[in-house]
Amino acid sequence: MTNIPFNDTSYERFLNENKLMGSKCAQCGAVYAPPRPVCIKCHSGSMEWLEMSGKGKLSAFTCIAVGPPAMCNEGYDRNNPYCSGVVELDEGARVVARINGMNTKIPESINIGTLLKVAFLRRDEGDRVETILAFEPL
Amino acid sequence: MQRKRKLGRGVAIVGAGMSKFGMFRDRDTKDLFLEAFNEAMASVDKGMDPNDIDAIYFGNFSNDFFVHQAHWGPIISDLIGNVPKASTRTEGACASGALALREGVFAIASGFYDIVLAGGAEQLSKLPTEKVTEGLALATSPYEGKAGFTFPGVFGATASAYFKKYGANREHLMNVTIKSHNNAPLNPKAQFPQSISDVMKDKVQRAIDKGKPVPVWKDEREFLRDPLVNPVVAWPMHLFDCSPISDGGSCVIMVAEELARNFTDAPLHVIGLGQGSGSGLHAKEDLASFEATKYAAREAYELSGLRPDDVQVCEVHDCFSIAEIVHLEDLGFFAPGQGYKAVEEGLTQRDGPKPINTSGGLKCKGHPIGATGTAQIYEIWKQLRGEAGERQVPIDSLRIGAAHNLGGTGGTCTFTILERRG
Numbered sequence A: 001m002t003n004i005p006f007n008d009t010s011y012e013r014f015l016n017e018n019k020l021m022g023s024k025c026a027q028c029g030a031v032y033a034p035p036r037p038v039c040i041k042c043h044s045g046s047m048e049w050l051e052m053s054g055k056g057k058l059s060a061f062t063c064i065a066v067g068p069p070a071m072c073n074e075g076y077d078r079n080n081p082y083c084s085g086v087v088e089l090d091e092g093a094r095v096v097a098r099i100n101g102m103n104t105k106i107p108e109s110i111n112i113g114t115l116l117k118v119a120f121l122r123r124d125e126g127d128r129v130e131t132i133l134a135f136e137p138l
Numbered sequence B: 001m002q003r004k005r006k007l008g009r010g011v012a013i014v015g016a017g018m019s020k021f022g023m024f025r026d027r028d029t030k031d032l033f034l035e036a037f038n039e040a041m042a043s044v045d046k047g048m049d050p051n052d053i054d055a056i057y058f059g060n061f062s063n064d065f066f067v068h069q070a071h072w073g074p075i076i077s078d079l080i081g082n083v084p085k086a087s088t089r090t091e092g093a094c095a096s097g098a099l100a101l102r103e104g105v106f107a108i109a110s111g112f113y114d115i116v117l118a119g120g121a122e123q124l125s126k127l128p129t130e131k132v133t134e135g136l137a138l139a140t141s142p143y144e145g146k147a148g149f150t151f152p153g154v155f156g157a158t159a160s161a162y163f164k165k166y167g168a169n170r171e172h173l174m175n176v177t178i179k180s181h182n183n184a185p186l187n188p189k190a191q192f193p194q195s196i197s198d199v200m201k202d203k204v205q206r207a208i209d210k211g212k213p214v215p216v217w218k219d220e221r222e223f224l225r226d227p228l229v230n231p232v233v234a235w236p237m238h239l240f241d242c243s244p245i246s247d248g249g250s251c252v253i254m255v256a257e258e259l260a261r262n263f264t265d266a267p268l269h270v271i272g273l274g275q276g277s278g279s280g281l282h283a284k285e286d287l288a289s290f291e292a293t294k295y296a297a298r299e300a301y302e303l304s305g306l307r308p309d310d311v312q313v314c315e316v317h318d319c320f321s322i323a324e325i326v327h328l329e330d331l332g333f334f335a336p337g338q339g340y341k342a343v344e345e346g347l348t349q350r351d352g353p354k355p356i357n358t359s360g361g362l363k364c365k366g367h368p369i370g371a372t373g374t375a376q377i378y379e380i381w382k383q384l385r386g387e388a389g390e391r392q393v394p395i396d397s398l399r400i401g402a403a404h405n406l407g408g409t410g411g412t413c414t415f416t417i418l419e420r421r422g
């Protein structure tokens, strides 16, 4: 594991294996997801991989009615908005992710603080499969 | 900060110009910038020989994507006849223009150049909306795009966090929109020079002309609540919370302070200058604040020796209504959680104690990305020199103005404080 670079390519490969991986500073214990190669608290370059439990709570969100082409291809539009949000993981780190299982037509019904668990969405990109980080209500 | 910042020598603005902002089928980056440049040269009270311009700094976010042409420095230099002198493009997403201004200030302050042209332009409207959305999303943080975030989406999430933290709601955002639309009709260069009431009358008239059922709204707020005319884009951001797709150019002419009086008796001195950087949503400490704005403001206040209360008129980066509210707090004009109340109480109206976005803001003036930074400076130039016409703020002894420019989703923010002396 220590030979795997702490970069986005590794992070995305782990997502393809249904693993939400972060990095932990060996010096000060700070936890980062997505992984950082360098600790921004103590500037140590000594990091370790750490798998996140995949549990957290909603910190901020939006329900998007006008999405980019990739989201339109998934069938989202004005009549079917999707939710994207910021999730604070139990480990303390925050990630941005798709938020599923919410009533996106009534955003007022979505509550910050809602407990969530991780889900992994597969998107076929032709020559390869991409995994999108997502969360849904616990 | 390690020590107090300082400029090697003073820098003053002696001319400013901006093109009309809007969506133009028959115009491009070059002629929009030229329109701004011509106005800027003509605005130099005692005249300036264009051959005396030492160098150009040109802000442009992504004409590479929007019109498939990169490397804009020399194109602009060629356009105004400044070849073979240096011309450099700056990029900081929507703050690209302010970065041009800043580089120009440093170049003069260092003693290297005496006279610099700084500006920017962008041309968005020739692409369909989905492509523009895709192009703008290039300036979000990498993880945000994968999570489906659009530009309005990031600010929608910011609004959700702000609402939760301070108890504000969508009705408070409407106050920002209504205010911007009240200022815009007084700005002849604005893309949407209409109050919300004007927009309502327009829609009624159009329905009558087409023989369709005539819509009825009790007031501006009821209009903004109507999803048929103000649909959601990225909740709680609705159409009237978002700045438009625009084309336009703007620029300023800056000189070493000791030369300023050769060009005008009413130069604006650059007394505060700040720039900060910020992380994406996942790494922000406070989701209801922009750390880059706070840092830029601190730097600029420190350089100028001024406090937030000293700023008499300010252009604030209102790419989205929530951004204006949050920035009012991050710039120190109002305490955290008080920004939305200040707007509600009318404190930021043109005739209020802290006039914000007298130009109509990005929302109504328009937001041609690279042009926005120096277009904000243009408004402050007009206000501080008493040349803002009908939208002139009614403050006696107007002396201090400022402009706040934000790039991307808060990744690059600048704050510039200008002073009129004499």
Ligand SMILES: [Zn+2]
Pocket (backbone or CB within 6 Å): A025, A026, A027, A028, A029, A030, A039, A040, A041, A042, A043, A044
């Ligand atoms: Zn550390």
